Amino acid sequence: MSSENASCAAGTLYVVSAPSGAGKTTLCRGLLQQFPDLSLSVSYTSRPSRPGERDGHDYHFVSAACFERMIDEGAFVEWARVHDNYYGTSLAVLRQASAAGQDLLLEIDVQGAEQLRLAGLPLVSIFIAPPSLAELRRRLEGRASDSATVVALRLENARTEMAAAERYDYLIVNDTLAQAQLQLQAIVLAQRCRSPRVLAQWRKRWLQE
Numbered sequence: 713m714s715s716e717n718a719s720c721a722a723g724t725l726y727v728v729s730a731p732s733g734a735g736k737t738t739l740c741r742g743l744l745q746q747f748p749d750l751s752l753s754v755s756y757t758s759r760p761s762r763p764g765e766r767d768g769h770d771y772h773f774v775s776a777a778c779f780e781r782m783i784d785e786g787a788f789v790e791w792a793r794v795h796d797n798y799y800g801t802s803l804a805v806l807r808q809a810s811a812a813g814q815d816l817l818l819e820i821d822v823q824g825a826e827q828l829r830l831a832g833l834p835l836v837s838i839f840i841a842p843p844s845l846a847e848l849r850r851r852l853e854g855r856a857s858d859s860a861t862v863v864a865l866r867l868e869n870a871r872t873e874m875a876a877a878e879r880y881d882y883l884i885v886n887d888t889l890a891q892a893q894l895q896l897q898a899i900v901l902a903q904r905c906r907s908p909r910v911l912a913q914w915r916k917r918w919l920q921e
Contacts (some may be wrong), residue, residue: 722727723814724903725806725833726750727825730840731870732795732853735886742893745898753805753818756782759797762857763829789831790823792823795865799824806833807830822876829879838896839880843887845870 730736744752754768758776767773774782783791791800801818809816820828828835842848848870852863875882882899882921886892904910 722810723809723816725809725828726815726817726900726903727821727828727834728817728819728840729825729837729873729876729880730886731842731848731873732850732866733855733870734840734842735851735889735892736819736840738888738889739818739896741882743896743900744817746897747815750815750817750900751757751809753801753809753816755818755820756788756791756802757797759795759799773869789833790820790824790827792821792827794821794823795862795869822873824890826876826879836882836899837880838882838884838899839877840892841874841877841883841885842870843885849889887908 728740756772758779761773788800788807789803884892884895
């Protein structure tokens with residue numbers, strides 16, 4: 713079996729990154745509603761939970777000491793320190809999804825996405841960008857969940873993160889949420905219609921009849 717067919721059999725890994733405040737979480741939630749068979753990989757983080765967030769649903773919230781212990785144990789396929797907090801993706805979750813042929817969605821930062829590329833993992837990478845820095849500032853300030861110092865840090869980091877956009881397979885500018893949502897859904901639909909994937913599914917069904 714070719715490497716491409718093997719990747720299809722193992723499911724597709726969708727990696728979505730964006731500067732904080734660009735709308736990544738909202739868009740990914742909409743995508744999961746549109747594709748119930750697409751699973752979300754819940755990341756681990758050492759940051760405190762925000763109002764409305766649930767442990768095990770939005771993130772696995774752990775202490776910095778616990779996160780560092782998991783790093784030492786090799787529990788993460790990728791991890792990074794962003795805005796003075798740790799974020800990481802469980803290696804066990806990726807292995808389980810691959811074994812089950814399950815499509816998996818990862819919401820991770822640009823550092824984590826680069827680690828996955830360097831590890832040679834087959835993935836479909838999508839970058840969500842704000843229409844402008846001014847609009848990103850407006851969205852961050854409108855959230856009213858971060859201090860002025862944190863907002864300034866996120867805006868500064870956004871400049872660096874935007875420079876990484878060219879390394880992604882797809883770029884979506886989230887100017888209008890509805891349009892960005894359609895574009896994200898179109899990417900998944902297009903990937904699911906790729907010939908090797910459809911051919912493998914068709915052959916399996918054909919042989920069963």
